[in-house]
Amino acid sequence: MKKRILTGDRPTGKLHLGHYVGSLKNRIKLQDEYEQFIMLADVQALTDNFENPEKVRQNIFNVALDYLSVGIDPKKSTIFIQSQIPGIAELTVFYMNLVTVARLERNPTVKTEIKQKGMEDSLPLGFLAYPVSQAADITIVKSNLVPVGEDQLPMIEQTREIVRKFNFLYGDVFPEPEAVIGDVPRLVGIDGSYKMSKSLGNAILLSDSASEVEKKVMSMYTDPNRIKANTPGSIEGNPLFIYLDAFAPEAEREKIGKYKDLYRLGQVGDIEVKKYLSRILNEFLDPIRNRRLKYENNPKLVEEILKDGTKRVGDIAQKTMGEVKKAMKIDYFT
Numbered sequence: 001m002k003k004r005i006l007t008g009d010r011p012t013g014k015l016h017l018g019h020y021v022g023s024l025k026n027r028i029k030l031q032d033e034y035e036q037f038i039m040l041a042d043v044q045a046l047t048d049n050f051e052n053p054e055k056v057r058q059n060i061f062n063v064a065l066d067y068l069s070v071g072i073d074p075k076k077s078t079i080f081i082q083s084q085i086p087g088i089a090e091l092t093v094f095y096m097n098l099v100t101v102a103r104l105e106r107n108p109t110v111k112t113e114i115k116q117k118g119m120e121d122s123l124p125l126g127f128l129a130y131p132v133s134q135a136a137d138i139t140i141v142k143s144n145l146v147p148v149g150e151d152q153l154p155m156i157e158q159t160r161e162i163v164r165k166f167n168f169l170y171g172d173v174f175p176e177p178e179a180v181i182g183d184v185p186r187l188v189g190i191d192g193s194y195k196m197s198k199s200l201g202n203a204i205l206l207s208d209s210a211s212e213v214e215k216k217v218m219s220m221y222t223d224p225n226r227i228k229a230n231t232p233g234s235i236e237g238n239p240l241f242i243y244l245d246a247f248a249p250e251a252e253r254e255k256i257g258k259y260k261d262l263y264r265l266g267q268v269g270d271i272e273v274k275k276y277l278s279r280i281l282n283e284f285l286d287p288i289r290n291r292r293l294k295y296e297n298n299p300k301l302v303e304e305i306l307k308d309g310t311k312r313v314g315d316i317a318q319k320t321m322g323e324v325k326k327a328m329k330i331d332y333f334t
């Protein structure tokens with residue numbers, strides 16, 4: 001039997017280049033070797049967007065299109081919608097007994113998000129508890145592997161703790177999942193800041209047009225100390241070269257090496273490198289755009305894919321919940 005993967009994204013916005021190198025690339029690679037489940041985490045998205053259900057609903061379609069257009073193959077991977085799997089909510093309730101509030105408050109990703117969203121004094125219980133629900137997502141299909149971006153590592157760690165506790169108390173039901181992160185676990189934004197993020201407005205989207213990409217690249221932050229084209233520049237931490245390294249094909253390596261040398265010597269202008277990067281990014285995005293077009297023009301097909309995938313996961317979830325209830329001695333009428 002193939003080992004399983006479960007991973008997913010909150011449908012709160014279109015996916016960007018950071019998602020690609022952080023986890024989508026791994027998902028595309030691993031879908032041949034693993035039985036892969038990719039979840040549209042609408043329930044989790046609602047934990048901090050419960051006032052905007054329309055936004056979450058719209059992004060279900062957007063993110064599904066992003067998946068399909070980067071090359072997630074619906075014949076190999078199962079894409080499904082979290083809210084339609086009642087077993088996940090049920091399992092979350094059981095897991096809540098196994099986690100302390102203090103442990104959740106220590107989760108570094110949750111901590112950062114609470115601060116970023118200014119929720120210190122009005123923290124919804126659902127938001128604080130989303131790592132518990134995420135443990136249910138991962139384990140409902142008995143996942144072995146979880147391809148995610150770096151910010152998700154604390155969630156996988158918490159899931160492992162919950163699994164160990166569950167198995168110890170009630171008997172071995174779940175495997176302990178492991179995280180896999182991409183070659184670029186966290187991509188800088190076009191403004192040079194820590195992380196590419198749609199909400200920070202520093203992202204290049206997988207669905208951006210060629211001219212949008214060009215415009216964004218031309219506005220990119222580079223080396224702030226470089227006042228003129230002949231000022232020696234720095235490569236380290238410079239998003240221009242980080243993106244070139246991440247998205248250029250093998251055949252361009254030599255040319256990129258030369259550009260780096262020239263840049264360090266102050267012998268090439270930012271504009272020239274930016275034009276080159278625009279071309280590289282657009283060549284990377286072109287096949288993605290073509291696939292997107294095919295699915296965008298066939299929304300019925302996308303709906304079918306989500307419906308089939310959700311049905312398949314529903315069956316698996318039901319089976320897992322049978323085992324869970326038996327282990328927990330709440331299987332009264334079977």
Ligand code: TRP
Nearest residue numbers: 006007008009010041044134137
């Ligand atoms: N927390 C993830 C994010 O913000 C989304 C997610 C929900 C997820 N459930 C998951 C990722 C289970 C991996 C596994 O992008």
